Amino acid sequence: MTKDLTTFNGRLLLVGCGNMAGAMLDRWLAAGLDPAQVAVVDPAAAKRPGVVIHASLAEWRGAGGSADWIMLGMKPQQLGEVAGELAPLAIGDVHLLSILAGVSLSDLAERFPDAKAQVRILPNLAARIGAGVSAVASSGDADMDAVAALLDPLGRTVALPDDSTMDLVTAFTGSGPAFVFRLIEAYAAAGERLGLSSDDSLALATATFGGAAALLAESDERPGTLIAQVASKGGTTQAGLDVLDNDGQLAALLTNVLRAARDRGRELADIARGDG
Template sequence: MKKVLQDFSGRLLLIGCGNMAGAMLDRWLAAGLDPAQVAIVDPLAAPRAGVVQHASIGEWQAADGAADWIMLGMKPQQLGDVADVLAPLVTGGVHLLSILAGVSLADLAARFPDAGAQVRILPNLAARIGAGVSAVATLGDADERAIAALLGPLGQTVTLADDSTMDLVTAFTGSGPAFVFRLIESYAAAGERLGLSADDALALATATFGGATALLADSGEKPGVLTAQVASKGGTTQAGLDVLDGDGQLAALLTNVLRAARDRGRELADIARGEG
């Protein structure tokens, strides 16, 4: 298991610790991060052994008020209120990390101009088990080695030259697990409609999707190559593929799904800037 502490040190403050930020924190703690290095500002977050939790930024400031790394994990719509209180405290070499959908590096720089670096991270929920993917873009004098060490235990990391495509990445990988879960759910429901029990259908669907993605990742092949290894001309697989591929409907549907999620990210950015 990768150890965060190998190249990461300092005090980490999480502003908001819901599903995604909580998944990241739990993984970091499991990978060796000392709970004494962490503080949370979130009155509703589940408690973690050894991690100090505060109800507000003011309470944290009164108790300690020191952090080298601050991660924004609340709702994007709360950015304005949080920045009004937090910005005066983000100075010097403090790294500001953000997992807020739609909030650009330029937005962060405008709200937190005295931060040592702004770091925009787009993780996904599989980070909870170290199997996620995180896109990252930075602005300012970022400690790239420490950032890589911090993100390493979460899974794969893709470093972007800038954050111009981050709204699409948010839809593609951030929202992506939910879309996959819905596909598995629908696949299982189809099996149930055709005669499988609900439990058997879900178990078989989960194993089928999991095995297929694991094989794809391990093989290094393109998906089409593996598809051809399963399908044979005139066979059962090809009959199903003919339905999936008919009139390009599947590609069009998924394009529309990603477009809707991407566009919502842009709307959230406008709201965070007070323009929505």
């Protein structure tokens, strides 16, 4: 699949363009998507050359706006207020895309029943540099080749048979970069506490995590095999691993982190449905 969007066919409307939707848009524009094909409804959106920003859907409609692709990028809690105005526009051959945490395909189908397809996408922030991962599931008659063309410039795409695991995927990959950034931040802080300068500690931590992740991604080996190549019995690495592995506390901590994020996604879904 090409990462070039210069030949992408269709008009794209972004309803909400915060950090994640903005990262996706920036990558699409960098991949050659014509800014004239894009409209944004979000008064707080950052300006981008050639992309028209509207303060409201009413303003967009008044300017003669139309779209083949509509992507929901606002907060999940805003779905109720947006859907009533947007549903009459998501009809015919329009694909309704959503990056809203916790909002299921069945929720989307109920809110936008006349769209050609409802497509749920869970990207992450590394999409900004084309190194993200996006999980995708769809209902209706989705043009998955066109969906893939949009997602491919963002990084790796994982197609799911349905969205039953999406709340966990939201926590695992969508929230995941923030958890990794926190780990790097904590690792750097530990180095600083033990005597490194703040700048050196962060630089070394960033390079260490980045290099290890790149090595794992390029290797056919499992993490445990690579650990064994670094650690030796009775050595410095093993001394640190003994602390990390003590009583399974690290695995338990990360399980609790993911559980909390997953459960919050479910709570947001209830709020979006008006149940919370």
